[in-house]
Amino acid sequence: MARVAGVLDARLVETMFREHSSWLGSWLSRQPWTVHASEDIVSDVFLSLMTLPNVGSVREPRAMMTTIAKRIIFDARRRKKLQNAYEDALLTIPEAVDVSPEERLIIVQALQKIDAVLSQLSPRARAAFLMSQIDGMSNKEIAQELNVSLSAVSKYMTQGFSAVYLARADI
CATH class of the missing domain: 1.10.1740 (Rna Polymerase Sigma Factor; Chain: A)
Structure with a gap:
């Protein structure tokens, strides 16, 4: 059928x-x-x-x-x-x-894959993960910025790390 x-x-x-x-x-x-x-x-x-x-x-x-x-x-x-x-x-x-053109392509493709994976997270989870990993903010600072609890930030970080971990096999 x-x-x-x-x-x-x-x-x-x-x-x-x-x-x-x-x-x-x-x-x-x-x-x-x-x-x-x-x-x-x-x-x-x-x-x-x-x-x-x-x-x-x-x-x-x-x-x-x-x-x-x-x-x-x-x-x-x-x-x-x-x-x-x-x-x-x-x-x-x-x-x-300087990075070779081949290395640049590999890095750009990896960044695109990570971006695609993170885009599947909720907006808050994505924002929390990026604030932590890109901006170097602490969980407490992220919680204040997003106006959420520390446990919510911890949950968002777990979602972000899990998504990137699962996608790493494709990178």
Whole structure:
């Protein structure tokens, strides 16, 4: 039965692609905030649709496609911002300890993976983890900043470290 549902979902996505891909591409090309070619985003949107567990339940395909497209664009912009920050930090490194292009790529990919993992945390857990690891703040300072208890900060830190630990195998 699962195989039949998968085939039906694939056919439904194919139909959605035929009916809506030109509209989505046109909509994307009019957006000032896109970071990639609209054709690339259209492809990514339909690949995302293929991974949905039940595409048949989508009642408003254009609304679903624009939501997915916005998420793809947001993620791409976040990754680009992270890469720019890393490249800016590299400019401050003396030439004697400069990093090779291959090493830079490995580091950027690792940072992007960590960023993706942390983006799955709640906003407070992500903020607490970054305040600790980037800003060097104590749990007490984080609790005051976020207006939460110390036990909440401890829970947030556990979530952050667990997420990074589980993702380390992919880095």
